[in-house]
Amino acid sequence: MIAHVALPVPIFKVFTYRIPPPLEPFVQVRVRVRVPFANRSLIGFVVGIEEEKEECPFTPSDIREVADLEPLVDPISFDLCLWAARHYCVSPGLALKTSFLHGSDLERYLVVGAQGDDPLGVDGLRLKRAYTLVGKERVWEHYHQGLFRVRDVFTGESLKQKGPSVSVQRFSAKLFVSQAESRREYYLSMAAPLLESGSNVLILLPDRGLAGGYFHRFFEEKLGERVLYFGSHMPAKRKGEVYFRTRNQGGYLVIGTRSCLFLPTHNTRLIIVERPEDDGYRNDQALQFDGVALATKLAELRGVPILYGSVSPPLDVMKGVEEGIVESIGGEPVTTKPVEVAAVKRFRIGQSPPQELMDILAEGLSRDERIVIHTPLKDYAARLYCLSCHQSILCPVCESAVSFRKDDNRLVCWKCGRQFPYHERCTHCGSELISFGSTGAEYMEEHIRSAMADASVLKITGETVRSKKDIGQLMGLVGEPRTIIVGTRVLSKLYEVGPIGRLILVGWEDFMRIAGYRAREYIRQTYCNLIDALRPAKVYLLTTGKAREPEEVLTMNDEDFYSQELERRKTAEFPPYVRLFLLKIDSSNRPAALSAATRLRGLLEAYGIGDNIVGETVRPGEKGHLAILLKGRESLLDGLLPELTRVRHLRIEADPPWV
Template sequence: MGYVDLVIENKSRHTDDLFTYQTDRDLAPGTIVKVPFGRGKALKTGYVFRTGVTPAPELAGKIRSVAEVDPDLSMTEEMVETAAWMRQRYGITYVDAVHCFLPPKRGSARGKKKEPYKDAVGEIQEIHRLTEEQQQAVRRIGDAVRKRERKIFLLKGVTGSGKTEVYMQAIRRTLEEGRSVIILVPEIALTDQIIRRLIGRFGKQEIAVLHSRLTLRERYDEWNRLRSGEARIAIGARIGVFAPLPHIGLIIMDEEHESTYKSDQTPKYETVDVAAKRLMAENGVMILGSATPSVVSYQRAKEGIYELIEMNRRYNATPLPEVELVDMREELRAGNNGIFSSRLYQEMQRSLSAGKQIILFLNRRGYATFISCRSCGEAMKCPECGISLVYHKRENALICHYCGKKFPVPRVCPACGSREIRFAGRGTEQIEELVKQAFPDHPSARLDLDTAKNTREIRKLMTSFAKGRTEILIGTQLVAKGLDFRNVGLVGVLAADVSLNIPDYRSAERTFQLVTQVAGRAGRGEEQGRVIVQSYTPDNFALRAAARHDYEAFFREEILIRKLMQYPPFTDLIQVLFTSEEESLAVDTAGRCAAWLEKAKLPNARRILGPKPDPNFKGQNSYRHDILIKCPRGNRNQYIYYLRYFRQKLVEAGTACQITIDVNPYSMV
């Protein structure tokens, strides 16, 4: 008879702990069992976290026994270790961490078995001679894979430099070593192109796809293919980092700077850190690829935490596109109130006449970005979320981009009764309409979350553009992320100020990345491309650096600001959210927590900001306030420990206020 510590499947925060059970079986960490728990007769699911436990002598006769063992499903010891680490690092519960590693419940995954990429045809690309920069990158990464070095490489390569081929070579070498691979992409839209290349290189049987848009049955089947070893390459969005692969030798994060790698839903985790943790047990290699690395990643490379590999030339030796900044203030002075500057309009005409394709980028979907009353100034907002509603002409409705609810367009102002309702701001839907009016003989299409609701629609749009049937593609940031179209001669950034004016410490970084990435879609064939960036603040340092393709200049200026203001990478930001049906209770609990942390004399405790209302909150009949902690590097776990302790005391006291911890949130506006 032996003893094990279990995590019990239970949503109550009272049970976020380990519970000891006795068993006559030889159970390994990660084994899934059924046990009696609480007063009810129904058995609960448990997960073995520790074995060989020695209980206190006075408890020996009171400990209950494991009733059943799941013969089909289990976690590996590495998964258990990572789940425990996530709980400590992010302040989440054991159960939330465990669920990351499990497939959908088998009962919910019924239905006809399907392949999520059954229509995908392998793209057999001729393997050209590698450039000198590619050879050096492949050699260094390949050596680390072969020697089983625990390494993180930051592969900083300009757009079109051939980073994907470096990935392919690294994957091949990892598979030859008998190990498995995880490939992460920031958007589901990007999986199709790379899946085709992987199938062409390694065969369909080696590949399994994991992302949130798969049906439950598809996710369950793909999970099983990975767990059984039938597939050795997992590809997906951020949830792919939890793929149940044995012997992981390589994890690739393409476009590592993208915000989607940070989970904004419970459990709130950072994909890059989870990936690094998983590789620690395997002595594996990670590649972080980007033309515009995050400031945090680049600083880590400067400090030697990551190993930097640079690829500064495009594969085909074509020069990077020429970028021109257009001052929209001058356009207004010249009497042009339209969305297209005279320079952009001229270049669009020239490109189309030359048989080249065009990408127009605007990071706002919808037709009009807000609707308001001219008489009283009332802006139409979602009654539940408090967020401005966006007018969508195709549906003739106001839509909340937070909760998705639709509302009829009002004939009169709900506040004052005036009929002076006006539409303001432009989104991609309106740009599409203007393009069709200006260039009726040139087919155009729109790529945003309204038109690309599933992978089939995305694939259809991409194929049409790739084959030249669509000449002008209008889109949000989906068009900026890693797409490779050879005939794009012109890219127009219609409103670079959209991301620049977001009240967030990362606004300059986001702007530099977006402009650089979308500019990189131009001139990927044999001829140099051209980019027109429209802005009302063309002298901004991030825009100037992006126009010169000068990441170092951007980084030098941005890192000084971060250090002065004590933002990451010099600190960790911890946002603590307090949610209650009583606003006074949310405010009071947040204030007590901030005061308690200051009394604990934690490092930098005087730099706690707030409490304040959380502008992102979209709850119904409840209120949320938050505090923000600028935590010195190296002290994060200490803060998380105290916050979890404070939260547990609230639970024990029955306080009707929920506390959520978000480490390094990507958006705080």
């Protein structure tokens, strides 16, 4: 017998291994096995088993060890991972490894129970303890002969997977557009009857902090112990408990971030996605997936309804509404506010904030209001460049743009996230004449704190609300009158802060540079979510006047915005009507990168994909950086993926959000 094994390597294929006769009773599809690979020993998943063929052109190596007593990935999660591997151009082994992080050490929570006599004397012992006393092979032999039963310590249920539950429903997609308070009440009304019947409901949240906490606390208050939260940050024991309870039991509301999509949730009858437009659903690990797309596919595989809840849905969902694939079921849409627009000069380092901003703040503080200022950038400044040689200051590792963080005098790379000391001189010519193109929340906080000494000024960005302690401390401060809050998009998740006196939008023309083809959609979603969370009495937009899009987008109604934006994307042949694929070559050796780039271009032409190239960049410098953007149908790269494996230094990003 031979097994086809998916290994966690960046090669778009599965590998064939021989199953030694002693291991044949234990090898099943979906179990993990240890195999030799290129002078290493790797653990991969068995994706297929068949009889060994005499005409096999090579002699397969033997599987060395079987890692799992029973498959710990359920059939639907397994199929979801294989679909994700194809959809996001990732090897199946890497996709399966990413999905299995929650179950890497589940054996510690398993107990052996003898079925009658106990010839090995291991009845009631933890499985790992039984391995130590009598050996793993003897335990497995007795288990597969039916002499032992293995159960988990949380539910007492057998490790052997139950058969899939038969759904009396079928896949459907619905959209509920309403304010956050109404959305959570609607979710509860949909979930409660299903929980009473013993079914499970899965709710996907964009984060575990502000927005996630707002919904989590509400459901715990209403449903108590019926709520199971799952997240990658949890202690191992709690992860194990949630895994086995969702695998074996029903009547739970399972809520969490994108990692909970791979739980083997038994008898699921509904999947809910809160704020599907949020970028928190985008995973940046080996498997770069969009959690909303995976949730939709999961609902299809399980044959259950999916419900999207939002105040400003993403365009791909609205395209589904337009085409009749997604049913819009109403709600109470957020009431947008008239926006007062003021033209100001661009904020520059060394200059005071515009007088128009100071006048708006002074008027609000005179009325003891709480004021929120939103800016797209979080650091002190961005877009650093030399006034002498006119070169941009770039990351020394990946040669990407950097921003300046003043509180610790460091540069932060936008792409790779690395940080470096700032020496106040050009890395190209040594000049000290460095200019900053844009300012951010850190700059705004410093200057407003200096100008408004009698007000409480707080900065809220993703870095300041990383833990429950951080969130608790901030919540204790933001409720005070005469408070000015400066921050980024995370402000749109402060549901328990509103209503506020006034919301001021500063520097929103930067969205047109940052967000690429999604800029108008991103502006609309950020604005609507800010209004939903903060409920301001007045809204101000301070613009330099060079970019009119922010003002135009903010003053449109929902129907006009979505119809016009979908038509723009359709005419330009951009998502959601086609898919984008970003092929990137990064190497510290420029000649090697150029050689890889030549090979890549040749492959694209040979497979007839050359006409699908819509953009190409080669970054100057000593290192080699090439990016090619393709657009086309879903299966554009299917036949080419195995060949792309042979292109060194190549990384593929499907559906890149920032182009």
